[in-house]
Amino acid sequence: MSRFKRGGKVDSRAGFRQEKEGCPVPYGLLKSARTSGQLNLSGRGLSEVPQSVWRLNIDPPEEAQQNLSFAGTDRWWEQTDLTKLLLSSNKLETLSEDVRLLPALVVLDIHDNQLRTLPASIGELEHLQKLILSHNQLTELPLELRKLTNLRCLHLQQNLLEQLPEDLGQLCHLEDLDLSNNKLIAIPDSLANLNNLTKLNLSFNSLKSLPPAISEMKNLRLLDCSRNHLESVPPVLAQMALEQLYLRHNKLRFLPELPSCKTLKELHCGNNQIEELDAAHLKHLSALSVLELRDNKVKRLPEEITLLQGLERLDLTNNDISSVPFGLGTLPKLTSLALEGNPLRTIRRELLTKGTSELLKYLRSRIQEQPDGNPKEEPKTAMTLPSQARINVHAIKTLKTLAYSEKQEASIPDDVFDAVSDSPVTNVNFSKNQLTEVPLRVVELKDTLADINLGFNKLSTIPVEFSKLQQLVHVDLRFKAFPDVLYRIVTLETILISNNQVGAIDPVRLKVLDKLSTLDLQNNDIMQVPPELGNCTSLRALMLDGNPFRNPRAAIVAKGTDALLEYLRSRIPT
Known part of the structure; x- marks a missing residue:
């Protein structure tokens, strides 16, 4: 017996009720929707959806009832069916059965409302591919939801669901299913029928175990079970093609x-x-x-x-x-x-x-180190320069490292660079000094230098010559602004610029750094995270904690880099 709630009888007069005066949807918006096939009514304080929206593709527009000649762009009878309807961040407690009057819908977004139920007629939207119902008050789902066999994305996070219906397994084309932040205590075996699922989010529920049948999801790449009560994970997960597994905050x-x-x-x-x-x-x-x-x-x-x-x-x-x-x-x-x-x-x-x-x-x-625990030392000779006694020549020759840190000096002495001679240096550490500018002689190491640490100095800029270090992979810096020159070093894989006063980053220029895998911007002054940062798909570790921005919320940042980038991409204006 299905657990889906069956819909009630449909009003035969659906869609013909009189429109209330003072329609909160501007007529120009409806007119534009007839041309574009898209209608965005998010954040308009709607407690119900006006009939003019449901009947958008049925009733002729107002100008059709007037004695007018229409230009080619205004021929209403050649209108485009509505395929995308955004109703998020309103005050909707119910959704009308009249939703059936928009059968061409491909995207329906009703997140952040007060929905307690869904109409049975939602099952008639046979072309629907994306249904966003997150942040509502749903306790159950209608039986007819199983008819949406073209659905690719179903988001139900932040609702009040205590159990899932077996029929959910009939959504055979589903690729992305988010059930996080509900009250689930178990997952039905039928979910194993979702063979095309690539993302499954079960976080923030009350699950004590996962069914072994979950291993039948052969295309699942991301499984998030964080914030549950799991004491173990079935070994059959090894039979899957998982790429990301989140098990944080369990037992x-x-x-x-x-x-x-x-x-x-x-x-x-x-x-x-x-x-x-x-x-x-x-x-x-x-x-x-x-x-x-x-x-x-x-x-x-x-x-x-x-x-x-x-x-x-x-x-x-x-x-x-x-x-x-x-x-x-x-x-x-x-x-x-x-x-x-x-x-x-x-x-x-x-x-x-x-x-x-x-x-x-x-x-x-x-x-x-030698077996006796003492590091090997370069023997000192009469030819050793005074400052070379403070330079680890052994590190230069064997570890390819030039270190001159914690000296509290305003500049790096020339004999530090002279000590390199012809030795290839891959690592430079000039941290914890009083440097106000980058030593230009660093460029002499451009053929081999891969890692440079300039942290805890008094740098305010980086010279353009720094971009000549085309072998550079890792940079550790301390700045008030993101150094412009870093956008030009396309070999960079790591940028550590935490605990600064950086206020902004340019995501378009960052995307050019297609090898960048780690970007640490923790504890800066970033007030706004640009959504376009989500396009930097090479990032494997993006750290933004400790900044004063309000969005994305801390809960999203805590989900990890991939979830954060996906969220940012979803916020890019279209």
């Missing part, structure tokens, strides 16, 4: 067992009760680029984590880890490593504040 005690899961790129398990990482589980996650385990009880990080050669972001914040494998420093793609809030014995606290680049360099240096 997991172990990392999900996902043998042979070769497609998983992101695994988010923060805010659980995980105490142990099984090495056998880790080594199967060969495609993983993001592993997020913050706010757990992990005590030890196995050496096998260094097998994750594609890892770009590793978040272990607020665990019980006392030491980490030095091999982490050799992971070729790791650009974000968060270890704050752990009782680490082998890493000084101040080193954690210097950023990922410095942390990875430190781990690499520990690998190359």
